[in-house]
Amino acid sequence: MARLRSVGVGDVSKRILLGRKLRSSQLGETLLPKRIALPVFASDALSSVAYAPDEIFIMLAVAGATAYAWSWKIGLAVALVMLTVVTSYRQTVHAYPSGGGDYEVATVNLGRTAGITVASALLVDYVLTVAVSISSASQYAAGAVPALVGHEAVAACAAVVVLTALNLRGVRESGTFFAVPTYLFMVSILGMCAYGLVQLLSGDLPEAESAGLQIQPQEGWDGPLTQVALFFLLARAFSSGCAALTGVEAISNGVPAFRRPKSRNAATTLLLLGMIAISMMMSVIVLANQMHIRYVDPHELERLKTAAGAALPAGYEQNPVISQIASGVFDHFPPGFYFVVTVTGVILVLAANTAFNGFPVLGSILAQDGLAPRSLGSRGDRLAYSNGIVFLAAMSMLLIWIFDAETTKLIQLYIVGVFVSFNLSQLGMIKHWTRHLKSERDPATRRRMMRSRAINTFGLGMTAIVLVIVLLTKFLAGAWITILAMIFFFLIMQGIARHYDRVELELAADEQDKVMPTRVHAIVLASKLHKPTLRALAFAKATRPNALEAIYVSTDDAATTRLLEEWDERRIDVPLKVLHSPYREVTRPIVQYAQEIRKANPRGVVAVYIPEYVVGRWWEQLLHNQTALRLKGRLLFAPGVMVISVPYQLRSSRIALEREEAAEGRVHAGDLRRGRVTDRSRDDL
Known part of the structure; x- marks a missing residue:
């Protein structure tokens, strides 16, 4: 049988409390006979x-x-x-x-x-x-x-x-x-x-x-009724x-x-x-x-x-x-x-x-x-x-x-x-x-x-x-x-x-939904020139937009200068536009820039590519992607703006995936008796 790694604490706790997962085809096994239904x-x-x-x-x-x-x-x-x-x-x-x-x-x-x-x-x-x-x-x-x-x-x-x-x-x-x-x-x-x-x-x-004991009637009920x-x-x-x-x-x-x-x-x-x-x-x-x-009301024992x-x-x-x-x-x-x-x-x-x-x-x-x-x-x-x-x-x-x-x-x-x-x-x-x-x-x-x-x-x-x-x-x-x-x-x-x-009426398809946008303007968000940014640029190029540019929000002049120099040294063939933010805001300048592009071409589409880290531990999520989450939350309300997440899997995400696959493939107690173990799994045992 394939080598198994440790299973997450959350998965183990869930299995202990709730038991093993059941397939949809096993619904009939949960039905009740009369002796249990009563x-x-x-x-x-x-x-x-x-x-x-x-x-x-x-x-x-x-x-x-x-x-x-x-x-x-x-x-x-x-x-x-x-x-x-x-x-x-x-x-x-x-x-x-x-x-x-x-x-x-x-x-x-x-x-x-x-x-x-x-x-x-x-x-x-x-x-x-x-x-x-x-x-x-x-x-x-x-x-x-x-x-x-x-x-x-x-x-x-x-x-x-x-x-x-x-x-x-x-x-x-x-x-x-x-x-x-x-x-x-x-x-x-x-x-x-x-x-x-x-x-x-x-x-x-x-x-x-x-x-x-005697019961004293309530006031008003002590005489003939x-x-x-x-x-x-x-x-x-x-x-x-x-x-x-x-x-x-x-x-x-x-x-x-x-x-x-x-x-x-x-x-x-x-x-x-x-x-x-x-x-x-x-x-x-x-x-x-x-x-x-x-027997009287428990709050009236004095009666x-x-x-x-x-x-x-x-x-x-x-x-x-x-x-x-x-x-x-x-x-x-x-x-x-x-x-x-x-x-x-x-x-x-x-x-x-x-x-x-x-x-x-x-x-x-x-x-x-x-x-x-x-x-x-x-x-x-x-x-x-x-x-x-x-x-x-x-x-x-x-x-x-x-x-x-x-x-x-x-x-x-x-x-x-x-x-x-x-x-x-x-x-x-x-x-x-x-x-x-x-x-x-x-x-x-x-x-x-x-x-x-x-x-x-x-x-x-x-x-x-x-x-x-x-x-x-x-x-x-x-x-x-x-x-x-x-x-x-x-x-x-x-x-x-x-x-x-209302949602059903609003989402009903009509002939206008077949109309193609006249122009796709793609922008890739760049915080640093690293692997996630390069992957997002490559993916954006593969979609062949009418216009493609990278966007960087400048909150520090020294960091901006270093990025521009590195951009030129690597000879990136995508233009890098710097949006200056005197109040050190990151989300607002990007949203405003995307809306301005949309206003200039109302029948076009603005595609915003956001590089994101994929992590495997819950506490790592707290350390990454916070700006991306806020930005996506704002851009989702902008008409004509499409938000595309470009994931980059860190090492911890691969470990988590392997751990989950190992848990799914694990042989449980009683599986052999129930015929849930394949011949290959039996040989591995």
Whole structure:
């Protein structure tokens, strides 16, 4: 095998973090089977079991513990909405399997404006998914590790960085990593609830640690509730509980990541997600009620009183609902309690992975449609949409830092965006089926389409009611921030679309583009008479311009004199023009001279040849080519002026090239087994 040289530190670090590069032809190897797709795309919706019941109890606690009697009914209402949304999205993944999800449905059926609205809502929701999940996990971690108290935002940002690195390795690899914890979470919650329900049926279910406490209602809610007040209370609790629906839409955006048959596998995963999430949420709510849990807003712990009505001791720590259930159910089996709490904290971190899989795919589709920067549509070394992953990480960390990783504040911003996309998606699907029914004549197919349209119509009604309730109950609590963010993304995407449209029109070829310039005036920049300058002169001569001259900017009389003398001694057959610069500027005199030549011959072209050093180390770039970079930046804005870089490779550049070629040709562990080593390479071994 050919002799190998040392590989750059940056290349080694990148390979360690991200793994080996994958060819485009290996894209099929990264597709997910259902057993991996379920934890990848469902971890967000499943993890909501860790905080959605908490939010329901917090909202009902406003009126005191007696309002908890409504918790299971609110849970059923949330479950009904989730089942409806899951059923509706099963229609979507069959009709639109390309991965556009709600955005594609709205764009195709309702127009571009509706599509941009859905896209802006989903972008905000994905960012909030990461921020809420990671912030909630950091709160769990701070409760277990006292050293993290007060540093939750730092811990949350560190977790986002780790998730980003894992996702940059590719969907398949990150999915395999996340599968085990997600399945452990399912087993722990369902196992805990099953054991608790068995205890309930046998009459052995213990009470929760907070069962003996009283909840003091908030001011204004301490008397008998009117029908209006009761409705508003239940509406607030219902809207908070609907946080359990976030993440359901991610599967419709991630259909391309499934193995074939993509649509059927995605629909099956959706059904599994809905049934598991509903079972877990309802079991938690039922057990919390039967164990008489008392749970209030963490910022209002003073409302919790002892059975005698006295204040709780200072430093009282209120554990989350799942933690209290696990503590009671496994009161004689501590390992069970620690297992449930640990995997719950882990799943809250991994829940953000749903957004890390959905956001980049959506970003790539928006980039293809000219609504987002084209860079979001580029796949990285591991065939993941790396730029979208990094952008999502940056936005979520900014949000975590601004809100100091406080879940209670962030949760108020949640679910507005996702229900906006739900509504427009359902409306788009209704129009989709209506349009196809006009041309379909097969009775069986028409019945199936009518059934699908009825499902989407019912889904639209349910999600519209939820959206109205969410806006009414959460607008002043922080939902207005989400709406402003959606408007911001909407305007940004429209601005990007207008820019790309203008550029496309401006770049459209016409007959004038065939007109040849009447004259080419070439100028070669000379700072010294050395090899780079001579190479630039030779290259300029080879292009046979109408006029050719070298330009030197004089800032020192002695240096100018030496250059002129050397020019004459070497008998260079290209005239050297000296531009005097009394203020020691180099860039401005050259730009002005090129513009004057252009003005003298408007139909001609000025070709500026700039010798540049090619170096192999990053720090060498800081020592060379700075004047050339500034000059190119100025000349690019001059009409009729062409800038040509003439590279001269220094020794360090050749070493870097050889090092890169050696790294590309290196035989990696497992290559022989996979058949990636040629016969020649095998002989060299």
